[in-house]
Amino acid sequence: MVAGVGIDIIKIEKMKQAIDKWGDSFLDRVFNPEEIENIYKGKMYYQRLAARFAAKEAVIKALSKEYPLALKDIIILNKPNGAPYCKFKKDIGDEIFLSITHVEDYAVASAVAQKT
Numbered sequence: 001m002v003a004g005v006g007i008d009i010i011k012i013e014k015m016k017q018a019i020d021k022w023g024d025s026f027l028d029r030v031f032n033p034e035e036i037e038n039i040y041k042g043k044m045y046y047q048r049l050a051a052r053f054a055a056k057e058a059v060i061k062a063l064s065k066e067y068p069l070a071l072k073d074i075i076i077l078n079k080p081n082g083a084p085y086c087k088f089k090k091d092i093g094d095e096i097f098l099s100i101t102h103v104e105d106y107a108v109a110s111a112v113a114q115k116t
């Protein structure tokens with residue numbers, strides 16, 4: 001059964017500004033090391049960071065208030081075929097299905113939560 005959906009959009013420039021201003025302390029507040037390693041200095045670095053930020057927000061929306069989560073409780077990674085998925089630091093009863101897209105200026109993510 002679908003328990004909730006969430007969507008979020010991020011302007012890439014906002015992500016760049018936050019990193020320029022706060023640097024590693026911003027990255028450390030939002031992302032886990034394995035998320036950074038997954039995309040580190042690859043192509044479209046800022047777009048991919050922004051997409052992961054949007055994905056975390058989308059997951060929080062999809063789960064509503066059922067599971068209070070911090071951004072770093074959510075870990076966004078890619079399967080070998082490139083498809084995004086998320087795992088959690090806390091025990092979450094729901095399964096999450098994720099989709100991500102990005103262009104030069106914006107990143108968008110959507111999430112569907114399914115009761116397991």
Ligand SMILES: CC(C)(COP(=O)(O)OP(=O)(O)OC[C@H]1O[C@@H](n2cnc3c(N)ncnc32)[C@H](O)[C@@H]1OP(=O)(O)O)[C@@H](O)C(=O)NCCC(=O)NCCS
Pocket residue numbers: 047048051078081082083084099100101102103
């Ligand atoms: C996977 C695919 C849909 C990605 O679309 P895109 O327009 O290139 O890129 P987008 O910015 O919209 O999406 C990128 C995101 O798609 C996600 N993605 C990648 N592979 C995926 C897959 N197999 N399944 C689901 N999502 C996938 C990733 O999250 C990626 O972002 P990330 O690398 O930051 O994690 C595309 O590469 C593809 O395979 N299309 C099939 C049709 C085709 O081959 N078209 C080309 C000829 S016209």
